[in-house]
Amino acid sequence: MATTTKVFEYNRGSLEGDDPLHGELMELNMGPQHPATHGVLRLRVMLDGETMREVEPDVGYLHRGKEKTCESLGWRKFFVHTDRLDYVQPLMNNVSYALALEKLAGLEVPERGQIIRVLLMELSRIGAHLIYLGTTGIDLGAVTMFFFTFKEREALYTLLDAYTGHRMNNTYVRIGGVYADVEDEVGREIGKWLEHFLTAVDEFESMLSGNRIWYDRNRDIGVISKELALAWSLNGPNLRGSGFEFDLRKQTPYSGYERYKFDVAVGTRGDCYDRYLVRVEELRQSARICQQALELLKQTKGGEFLADDRRFVLPPKDKVRSSMEELIHQFKIVTDMALPVGEAYFGIESSKGELGFYVVSDGTSHPVRCHIRAPGLMNVQAIPVLMKDRLYSDTVSIIGSLDFVMGEVDR
Amino acid sequence: MSTTAERVQPALAGLAVQSSTSREGTLTLEVPAAAAWETIRRLKETAGFDTNTFVTAVDRFPAEPRFEVVWQFLSSANAERVRVRARIGGTDPRVRTITDLFPGAAYSERECWDMFGIRFDGHAGLKRLLMPQAYEHFPLRKDFPHQGIEPDRLYREWDRVRRERPVNRDLPHAPQES
Numbered sequence: 034m035a036t037t038t039k040v041f042e043y044n045r046g047s048l049e050g051d052d053p054l055h056g057e058l059m060e061l062n063m064g065p066q067h068p069a070t071h072g073v074l075r076l077r078v079m080l081d082g083e084t085m086r087e088v089e090p091d092v093g094y095l096h097r098g099k100e101k102t103c104e105s106l107g108w109r110k111f112f113v114h115t116d117r118l119d120y121v122q123p124l125m126n127n128v129s130y131a132l133a134l135e136k137l138a139g140l141e142v143p144e145r146g147q148i149i150r151v152l153l154m155e156l157s158r159i160g161a162h163l164i165y166l167g168t169t170g171i172d173l174g175a176v177t178m179f180f181f182t183f184k185e186r187e188a189l190y191t192l193l194d195a196y197t198g199h200r201m202n203n204t205y206v207r208i209g210g211v212y213a214d215v216e217d218e219v220g221r222e223i224g225k226w227l228e229h230f231l232t233a234v235d236e237f238e239s240m241l242s243g244n245r246i247w248y249d250r251n252r253d254i255g256v257i258s259k260e261l262a263l264a265w266s267l268n269g270p271n272l273r274g275s276g277f278e279f280d281l282r283k284q285t286p287y288s289g290y291e292r293y294k295f296d297v298a299v300g301t302r303g304d305c306y307d308r309y310l311v312r313v314e315e316l317r318q319s320a321r322i323c324q325q326a327l328e329l330l331k332q333t334k335g336g337e338f339l340a341d342d343r344r345f346v347l348p349p350k351d352k353v354r355s356s357m358e359e360l361i362h363q364f365k366i367v368t369d370m371a372l373p374v375g376e377a378y379f380g381i382e383s384s385k386g387e388l389g390f391y392v393v394s395d396g397t398s399h400p401v402r403c404h405i406r407a408p409g410l411m412n413v414q415a416i417p418v419l420m421k422d423r424l425y426s427d428t429v430s431i432i433g434s435l436d437f438v439m440g441e442v443d444r
Numbered sequence: 445m446s447t448t449a450e451r452v453q454p455a456l457a458g459l460a461v462q463s464s465t466s467r468e469g470t471l472t473l474e475v476p477a478a479a480a481w482e483t484i485r486r487l488k489e490t491a492g493f494d495t496n497t498f499v500t501a502v503d504r505f506p507a508e509p510r511f512e513v514v515w516q517f518l519s520s521a522n523a524e525r526v527r528v529r530a531r532i533g534g535t536d537p538r539v540r541t542i543t544d545l546f547p548g549a550a551y552s553e554r555e556c557w558d559m560f561g562i563r564f565d566g567h568a569g570l571k572r573l574l575m576p577q578a579y580e581h582f583p584l585r586k587d588f589p590h591q592g593i594e595p596d597r598l599y600r601e602w603d604r605v606r607r608e609r610p611v612n613r614d615l616p617h618a619p620q621e622s
Contacts, residue, residue: 391500413551
């Protein structure tokens with residue numbers, strides 16, 4: 034029979050002794066159909082009482098063979114598939130793929146096209162972080178957060194619908210720029226919404242940051258040091274939460290990010306709470322970048338938004354109907370758009386971390402290889418490190434704070 | 445010569461390395477497969493490339509040697525990238541694991557084994573990552589058709605289990621015997 038003191042010392046207990054909360058290891062299965070795993074992640078947990086001694090993630094339940102699909106569809110047609118990787122930030126995936134192809138093709142995007150891309154990427158980042166706040170809130174008992182964030186996300190989706198023509202799966206980006214320019218009116222609406230959104234972020238923070246339950250369930254949970262985070266290839270807000278200031282938008286600027294003023298949010302302790310704080314600050318910084326991008330859009334009104342290169346960029350429709358050459362260009366691009374021989378990789382700072390496409394071309398319209406460097410997979414990989422010797426209830430906090438989307442992890 | 449190449453050059457003294465620059469300007473080092481691990485160790489310890497971005501392969505079927513194993517690293521201090529490439533043949537393809545240097549390469553290597561059938565010697569727990577454990581093929585090889593190879597042994601087994609599963613006739617939507 035166990036004494037009372039032993040029972041309450043369960044967190045420091047050992048496998049020996051007659052402690053009823055410890056003893057034989059029990060294997061417990063979590064997922065893939067578990068609401069707190071944010072998709073179809075399966076965890077094999079070895080439990081010693083309530084303490085997790087070993088955790089093994091099992092991924093692949095949403096594997097759709099995107100890389101093989103890219104090889105058989107060809108460069109152009111794969112754009113729609115990039116939307117379906119990380120389906121909460123489709124525009125970010127579009128841009129990442131387009132940037133890799135542009136590096137391969139040696140194509141420059143006109144200034145206005147870059148500004149539109151930055152605006153859309155930052156709006157997607159806001160949307161993705163709102164999903165994180167809402168779903169992690171619902172997992173940890175703050176159900177109201179879900180409604181608050183999804184109210185904002187709904188407004189954002191309405192704006193994206195007006196901007197790109199779709200709420201989700203936008204496929205708005207093209208090689209060499211973006212599909213279309215936008216009305217000033219939509220830009221004004223986005224500006225108005227951003228004003229409102231900044232007050233909404235304060236509201237989110239006032240609901241969570243000082244919330245006792247939220248604080249206790251996130252503070253000092255899932256701690257990972259800066260060195261370990263780097264060794265385990267952790268990236269994005271999860272790496273910055275560990276106190277490592279690394280943001281590809283600052284380190285290797287692309288799409289003209291060097292023109293925008295923004296700060297990189299960095300944590301200090303590397304726990305779930307710091308990762309939360311980093312993401313909340315990124316919401317504000319993204320809104321700040323969006324406001325600057327809207328200002329730049331006003332200045333570059335009427336500028337080119339799509340590169341003028343008939344090897345890769347479709348001609349305008351009205352010209353196709355009146356000019357034989359343009360018709361031939363259109364036919365060539367749609368049927369057989371070849372990219373030069375070579376290979377290229379380009380990584381961007383998506384809301385989850387470094388999202389990159391490694392593309393290898395043999396000079397035909399179909400890739401030899403299109404490897405998707407998914408930040409989510411690297412974040413899932415760190416789960417055993419973060420969860421070892423923690424309580425079973427911490428799985429929910431840790432999974433939530435790592436913020437991965439299985440569509441991207443499994444590809 | 446770019447600055448990355450200059451910085452990396454002293455670290456690689458004595459190794460048979462061919463360097464080139466890829467289309468986006470990344471330094472690419474072509475090494476024999478046997479020297480890949482040593483190159484990567486020196487890149488990490490001397491040249492400061494502290495994070496593994498990905499490990500993958502390219503299948504050049506029917507050319508021989510068939511596979512190119514590609515490692516990419518990032519130096520977080522200098523925000524520089526380097527790519528290491530080694531060619532290996534199609535019969536029993538294997539290279540040495542780098543998980544002892546970069547634990548974060550474990551999943552990438554598992555994925556590479558899963559998709560291309562390239563073994564990483566010394567990897568603790570090299571098993572399939574995305575496909576089912578009992579799967580028999582390597583889907584990203586060029587001789588694997590995109591529509592899949594069906595019905596293979598695994599699918600037949602799943603089908604058999606589904607057919608033999610007892611049906612609970614009490615459930616409201618269960619198929620009723622006529």
